[in-house]
Amino acid sequence: MVLDELVVAPVTITPTKPLTPTHVKGLLWTDILVKASALAGRVRLLWNDRMATLTTQSTAFWHYLDRTEPDTDWSGESAALIGERYVRFHADGGKSDTRAVGAYLDRIDASSWIHPAGRRVLDSWRAELDLLGVGDLGLGEDRPLAAAADTTLEALAERGLLLDHRRFGGPVHLDGTRWGLPLRQVVGSDGHANYLLPILRELIPAIGPGRVFLLVFDDGLAADYLLLERVLATFGGRSVRLAFSRVPIDGTVRSSRYGGWRGATLSDLSAVTGSADRDAYRLGMRLYFAGVLPRRSAQPFRMPVLRRCVGRAARLLTRTPAAGDGRPPEATLSRYRDPNGYVDPYRLTTSLLGRVPVAPELLKVYT
Known part of the structure; x- marks a missing residue:
């Protein structure tokens, strides 16, 4: 493989909870890989917070906070306490008003807005990762995604990669059936995109000759990242997938939205x-x-x-x-x-x- 530049693109983390052992594992693997590989060739780390904040996973939670705690001063809260609210939000069903969430998404896309609770979590991560010696990820950096949502969807449609039902009030799916892969929704019938569309908005414009994407993700996202690799290839992009297993806590593997990380967060470990x-x-x-x-x-x-x-x-x-x-x-x-x-x-x-x-x-x- 002729390689002029390796672009390391880890899946980003929504600033809604503390960093767990699974997050720490992925971040440290990525940090070592980037620093060591940079001693032997051209390497660039691609991390943009908007790939994590421009999702309903973040915005629905932030709307929940504004609805249940409109007067809370988030600057004094720990990431762990904010994370406990995130767990409670999902335990309550994780539902939020569609129009309100849409307004949050529009505000983020237009002006890089982040909820004060999210900024507090990012500040906490930044301090913990600085102590850990992890290279600068650009946490809290104000950088628009490389392409607009409509531009990206049009480019996907031109290549026959979309099943678009928006004109009927329905969702939009990535169509990977040509590769034997199932349809994957990227925009819901409410008009809100999931995490895959911000990734595509950032990566497709970065495709270039001699450039290879190293896609870093946890293995729970393996099917999505196989589809992502095939889509990038359709645009002429070369990529390699690097999946990580999650780290069980007390013998159990679970998403951070279900908790179970008390005493094992990065803040706990550094203390x-x-x-x-x-x-x-x-x-x-x-x-x-x-x-x-x-x-x-x-x-x-x-x-x-x-x-x-x-x-x-x-x-x-x-x-x-x-x-x-x-x-x-x-x-x-x-x-x-x-x-x-x-x-x-x-x-x-x-x-x-x-x-x-x-x-x-x-x-x-x-x-």
Whole structure:
């Protein structure tokens, strides 16, 4: 595969709850992959908050908050407490007024508006990810999507990829039947798009020669991302899918909308007392989430194992760094490169666990 630029496009996270172990796993895998691959080639991280905020998943919840707590000052709330309201919203049925949600969506698309509760969650994430050493995702950045919704739908229709019933008051479906894939709704009969349309609005205009998209997502979205890959190919885009398994908590895998993450959020993990310094925390978290937990691992989250990884990281950082052998970083990293052009975070991370001193350029990826 001829590769001039790797564009890493992880599925974004709606700012409606705290970061759970599943989120942390995906973010750390992505962070290692981007930083290590950038030492050996051109890499760009594509993250736009509007792909997460311009959805009914976010806006219906925000309308619920405005309806039930119109006078709450969200600037003092934690992401966990906002997340508990998100769980309660779904437990109550997750219903909201269609016209009100539509007004929220229009406001976001026109002016990058985010509900104060959403901004508070993003601020919390930003502080936690900064402590963790995750590269800047552009959280809270005001950037319109690359193409308008109507423009994108027209382009899809021109290629025979839409089943459009809007003129009958019905929904719009992506039509992947030519590939043996089922129809997938992208716009409801209420006129509201789901999360796939903002992704297409951002990715289709980014297609270019020599550019490959690395689509990063959790395996619960596998069917959608297979369809997304085929649609991008129709526009001339090349892409590779990279799916992650979710991290069970107390032996159970569940969506964050159902809760069950208390005591295991990123905020909880960063607040655990211990003697490790910041670099040991950063490296230890990566040893656990990218080394102990393979990409498709079904292992549950285990705090004692995470603690041991942080302790091991502290010892690893006291070793005398390996002397440079004069080779450029891309030569050192070539042994960990996936055939699709990116550095495999699991192979790279497990290499740190041996007895051989670690090269300084590799430690920079982790701390």
